[in-house]
Amino acid sequence: MLVHLRLTVPEDLTDDVVRLLEARSRVTNLVIQPGVCRDPRGDLVECDTARESAGELVDALRDLGLADRGGIVISRPTGTPFRRAGELEDAAPGEPDDAVIWDEVLASAESASTPTISYHVFLVLATVLAAIAVITDSSVLVVGAMVVSPDFAPVAALCTGVVFGRLGVVWRSAILLVASFVFAIAVVAVLGVIADGTHLINAADVTRPRPQTAFIWHPDHWSFIVALIAGAVGVLAMSTDKTAAMVGVFISVTTVPAAGNLALGLATWQQSEITGSASQLGINLAGLVLAGIVTLAIQRLLWQHVTHAAQLLFGRLP
Known part of the structure; x- marks a missing residue:
């Protein structure tokens, strides 16, 4: 698996950049187009490298000052059907699936960490689905609400900001996470009040026995344990680009279902539902953030050593 680097290089840095790339044994398809860049002015340099080596190469380019004075764009080819690509992948340390490009x-x-209209719309709709799941006692709708919800993205951003010391990312992510849940809960609570007033729902629908969905407002020690595991899985999947594993994270924690139940509790003013749901939501978010920070910090410090040890264990080192 290769990645493609497109570099906009000021003329006085071109020789240094080219020497750096030519000295790397895991770089191929090096192309230099002098003077074609207009903003910023300079030369266009392109190359391909093994994914496992991309992070280290970008760090070296940053040390040359290219990130401040020029441009670095990373992209992924959809296919690399040529012999040299296979040779680079074989020579690169580790496995492409384990590589992390920080x-x-x-x-x-x-x-x-940036608020968008689509994020808020998805979270509101997910909370609406969760509220309907409460009314109908449908575990299927609970899962649907979890999958639709985008709330793990700012959680992962918050964890990344903490580990890398990006206080701006931490602050924006925290505000987005809190404000978006408050907004979604408020919207669904208003809808609940309207539904209650038109006799579409009533308090009994919220407080009656719900064997399929009662877990979303009855937090216990397992709620926190599951949130810890889901947080670790989530940031690991994010950093290694295992998007399929993210679905498991979405349907493991009950953040959005708790938010939907909380909204209905507010709409019908059922204090036990409000307290239980708020506790469930807080426990889940705390577990996700804590596990995410710890996992990313360990990964940042030890991942290279772990992947090297795995290569020794599996006998794949050249």
């Missing part, structure tokens, strides 16, 4: 992780955190 610049991509940071870029993802910056994006996830």
